[in-house]
Amino acid sequence: MASSDKYFVIAIGGTGMRCLEAFTHMCAMGLFDTKEINILTLDTDAINGNKERTENLIRQYNSIKTTSNAKGGKVNTDTFFSAKLNLFSFYTDYDNSERANFKQISQIHSDPDGNNKLLADLFLDEHVQDFNLAHGYRAQTHLGSYLMYHAFIEAARSLQAGTNIKAHEKEFGEFINMVYDAGGDAKIFCFGSVFGGTGASSIPVIPKAINDAIKIRGGDKMALSPDAKFGATLLTEYFSFKKPDAAQKSKDGNAVIADSSFFTLNSQAALQFYQDDPTVKSTYKKMYHIGWPIDPLDFSKDNKDKETITGGKNQKNPCHITEFLCSCAAFDFFNSDEGLDGKDAVYLYKSVKFKDNVLNLNFNDFIGDGKNGKLFARKFGAFVSFMHLALSKNKGARGDNGVKGFLNQLKSQNIHHYNSLEDQYTSELNDYLKQFGYSIDQNAFVPGWLYQVRSTVPGKFVLDDKTYTHNLNELEKFDAGMIFTEKDYHWTGAGSFLGDSYNTFVKELLEVETEPKEEQHCSGTNEKFLAHIYNAIRDSQKIN
């Protein structure tokens, strides 16, 4: 990792958005210290539920970091929310009666000789040319790649012309300008699946599409640096959903609907393509194979939907461990220069023991073992403890403002550095933690990201199983200092009769040594408050 590196993330489609959600939580844990990361969300569906959820999460992240003179805050070191995230959103504009399907976009019938139609028929079935694109490419990757490339080029032309530029095109322009400015220091990582629609269609064409968009945007005087480095996940099938029935397919524009029973086949075909395609091999530096050996997660299981959800605001699928592993792949790509010098793409994977239907994951299985394993344990453990302190101990999950509890505790111990923080700030941070952990709605447990991910692991998930309890009584008494099964990492006083972990944590919080340090580069009061909390938890944990 060179200090001049510039970091970019492109999240594509529903799966890409959930990978980005995991990535954002990793940033909140502080696993992307001192990095400014430019993020482009890319979808065919402007109102997709997963896209909306992830973008809102990043906006919330930025709001938590925002200071009076820096929107989205600044990069910090060794603390929570240490990375600075710049969000850009771009979507292909298909929610329009004149651009709803391939035929309309390509203006096939504008050719009186019918040559366009003949050419299209060579590659695409009639019903593929006709289906409504507003909810994505519906596993038709041959069509998707073509249209996604077209969308990039169209946006670049619009930017070059300088008239009627739409807001999302403007954001796309800002993003590609930054990629161009980064030159050979650009490290661009793409999140998406290889078995579905939008992600699978886009990943192969992204480097070329960005390069060509930069060229058009710059009037052929600009180009993507040949030293810019691309990485991506090759995420194979891990979920399924309700099979579409004939009645749904018979509706106008719905002749093609993705069928998850073909996802295994799609994955196999995609991997063969990625193995052989010369463009992919020459444009990407690292590709991370991520697969799921266990039965796919059924997204339709608890839903009472009559039809297959093809996209839109209803597509808010739960999160999965494989998406978390994808964000860990981004960690490796951004932090390691190994394998970036080669001419062809390097394909990477890491295997985990799966026996008797049990998959145990410990802190060495995510971003590497040794020093990185300890780093993961420290940061992941600290954020989970923070979540439990705020939500379980301080009752933040039950409608109280758990984060304000820390602030009031500091105030009552005569530490007034953070008095200027308003209720809106503590409330936003509390809400973020609820999205990360859990919330309680009318006495019912609502799982957040962590609990959703945990539920997909048939075995140990880094921490003691009690950490993920859904039982409201157990949560109320939960000791945030005993989340590890490794007793060496238990906080002083944890589980003892006289003391408890919260007492230990507050004592650490009151020590002068845990106040934010200059080397943590926190400028705003909000960033300093987070660093103070982080330091107190880190010192309570004793993970060296």
Added chain:
Amino acid sequence: MKKSFSLFILLSAIGLDASAKCIGPKDVPGLITQTYILAVVAAIAFILLAVLSANLIKFQGGSNPKDPGKRRLWFWLLGALSPIAFLLYNLLVVVPELCKGPAASKFSMHPYIGTAILLVLYIIIGLVLSKTMKRAKVGNWFPSKG
């Protein structure tokens, strides 16, 4: 019966002996000094009790933790208890030992002055401790407004 009768005789003799040896005017200055020393010792003892109680009260969760209020309450409870206990001790144990007349009248004001000293000392030591150890649990006794 014989045993209990003997015990009654012994206690009566001790009682008679004690009343016979009441504290006279000559010993009153010494008793006054002893009373003030006891007031200082009591103030320190009660402060130590207040420190102990403050530290035994754990930091509590919630958006408005109640533990600082509990520590303050215990500080003032002990602050109220200490002069009452000291005054009652003097009035019920020490004063009856004084010979009636000049000795009693010479000592009469000092239990009250000692009590006042104890109370003032308790508050001053508490204030100093609270302000010098602002971040400790005793810091809750006299919180600063920030």
